[in-house]
Amino acid sequence: MTKINWAGFAKKNPKERLSQIKPLLSKESHHILENHVLLKQEIASQMVENTLGTFALPFSVVPEIEVNHKDYTVPFVTEEPSVIAACSFASKIIKRSGGFKAIVHNRQMIGQIALYEIKDTHSAIKAIEKHKKELLAIANSAHPSIVKRGGGASDIKTNLIEDETPLLVVHILIDTKEAMGANIVNTMTEALKPYLEALTNGKSLMAILSNYATEALVTANCAIDYRFLNRDKVKAKELAEKMVLASNFAKKDPYRASTHNKGIFNGIDAVCIATGNDWRAIEAGAHAYASRNGRYEGLTTWRLDEANKQLLGEITLPLPLATKGGSIGLNPSVLVAFDVLGNPDAKTLASIVASVGLAQNFAALRALVTEGIQEGHMKLHARSLALLAGSLPDEVAFVVDLLLKEKHMNLSTAEKILEKYRNNILE
Numbered sequence: 001m002t003k004i005n006w007a008g009f010a011k012k013n014p015k016e017r018l019s020q021i022k023p024l025l026s027k028e029s030h031h032i033l034e035n036h037v038l039l040k041q042e043i044a045s046q047m048v049e050n051t052l053g054t055f056a057l058p059f060s061v062v063p064e065i066e067v068n069h070k071d072y073t074v075p076f077v078t079e080e081p082s083v084i085a086a087c088s089f090a091s092k093i094i095k096r097s098g099g100f101k102a103i104v105h106n107r108q109m110i111g112q113i114a115l116y117e118i119k120d121t122h123s124a125i126k127a128i129e130k131h132k133k134e135l136l137a138i139a140n141s142a143h144p145s146i147v148k149r150g151g152g153a154s155d156i157k158t159n160l161i162e163d164e165t166p167l168l169v170v171h172i173l174i175d176t177k178e179a180m181g182a183n184i185v186n187t188m189t190e191a192l193k194p195y196l197e198a199l200t201n202g203k204s205l206m207a208i209l210s211n212y213a214t215e216a217l218v219t220a221n222c223a224i225d226y227r228f229l230n231r232d233k234v235k236a237k238e239l240a241e242k243m244v245l246a247s248n249f250a251k252k253d254p255y256r257a258s259t260h261n262k263g264i265f266n267g268i269d270a271v272c273i274a275t276g277n278d279w280r281a282i283e284a285g286a287h288a289y290a291s292r293n294g295r296y297e298g299l300t301t302w303r304l305d306e307a308n309k310q311l312l313g314e315i316t317l318p319l320p321l322a323t324k325g326g327s328i329g330l331n332p333s334v335l336v337a338f339d340v341l342g343n344p345d346a347k348t349l350a351s352i353v354a355s356v357g358l359a360q361n362f363a364a365l366r367a368l369v370t371e372g373i374q375e376g377h378m379k380l381h382a383r384s385l386a387l388l389a390g391s392l393p394d395e396v397a398f399v400v401d402l403l404l405k406e407k408h409m410n411l412s413t414a415e416k417i418l419e420k421y422r423n424n425i426l427e
């Protein structure tokens with residue numbers, strides 16, 4: 001495995017960083033980064049409708065996230081300052097305590113066919129169960145290429161929704177291998193529609209993939225020694241206890257849970273975007289999962305292991321991530337992202353992303369229950385303010401320095417500092 005010396009990475013400029021991570025990159029990826037090769041206009045306009053151009057965002061990496069005893073350099077695409085610093089900070093502490101352990105419980109997608117106007121739902125359910133094998137064969141023959149790759153439809157279940165107009169919902173479970181599988185699932189469910197209508201003597205309302213991917217759950221854990229939380233033993237224990245309280249807060253109060261989970265998605269979305277994954281699908285599934293107990297809850301749990309003097313963290317969420325298909329092969333930046341990650345398979349990518357979510361939450365909670373979020377976040381946000389105020393690259397450091405000393409750190413203060421600097425009337 002290629003070893004990188006990460007010393008001073010954060011403090012270098014992009015050109016120096018590129019030369020530092022060169023050993024991780026293929027020739028093509030290096031060329032893409034060095035020459036700022038981006039998604040071509042011709043490709044972009046074939047991907048979606050009414051295209052005018054392309055849209056750029058910063059592409060960064062978090063070094064050395066250890067997952068299941070292996071280090072990963074993880075690509076992040078985000079516009080938000082302090083997210084990458086926070087994840088790097090957390091991953092470093094967690095690595096010292098043995099890194100993340102992640103388990104992919106399953107990796108199957110769910111398709112739904114909703115049927116209505118069925119006269120005898122009991123007989124309809126029995127008929128579906130009796131013809132399960134035949135229905136699976138019909139689904140698989142609609143998308144033979146996924147079967148050739150070792151995947152395909154594997155099970156069928158039913159769910160009766162009692163309502164004014166009852167709905168009989170047929171769930172089909174499909175192993176989509178390395179793909180997110182929306183097309184595979186939708187093709188299969190649509191192919192089943194006429195057969196299910198005939199079998200149940202009902203009408204089909206719709207056939208579509210479910211983003212509530214409960215058959216693609218991933219869990220990441222970490223166990224952080226108290227001694228890595230703070231050199232002072234008392235403060236370290238106090239921090240661990242506050243993290244547990246913060247975790248309980250997010251379990252009990254949806255107002256807090258929403259922000260807690262937003263922080264988790266700061267990292268998860270950034271990796272999803274970098275790897276060309278459908279982050280709306282991942283968010284929708286995870287938010288539904290966060291509500292599985294009848295109330296919207298925080299996705300992570302932090303508790304104490306007093307005997308081993310450790311703070312234990314855990315996250316579980318649906319993560320049906322893809323390494324193939326969709327727009328993944330079209331965007332040169334996505335190629336670089338996979339290269340940097342060491343081209344993991346879909347299950348490994350899901351393990352890394354769940355770990356990123358837990359790291360992000362650790363950093364945010366630690367900051368919230370200690371110095372508060374503004375200190376770290378605003379330090380890094382000051383750079384965005386300096387740029388927004390119109391500072392040129394060689395003026396940024398100067399404006400940031402003065403901005404950090406100000407009571408009201410905002411755009412108008414940044415503009416005033418820059419104006420004074422340029423007029424050379426600084427005291």
Ligand code: HMG
Pocket residue numbers: 008009010080081082083084085086087088089092259260261262263264266360363364365367368373375376377380
């Ligand atoms: P610090 O203690 O000042 O950091 O914390 P440090 O300067 O001692 O550096 C420690 C390590 O952090 C560094 O190690 C880097 O790994 C990383 P080193 O390289 O020095 O060996 N690091 C950086 N990496 C890249 N660029 C940087 C950088 N600075 C530090 N500039 C830190 C500073 C920002 C890490 C800390 O204050 C923190 O974690 N804050 C939390 C920030 C956060 O969570 N931001 C997300 C946005 S806020 C939000 O939307 C979510 C929220 O609402 C969620 C919720 O409520 O749960 C908060």
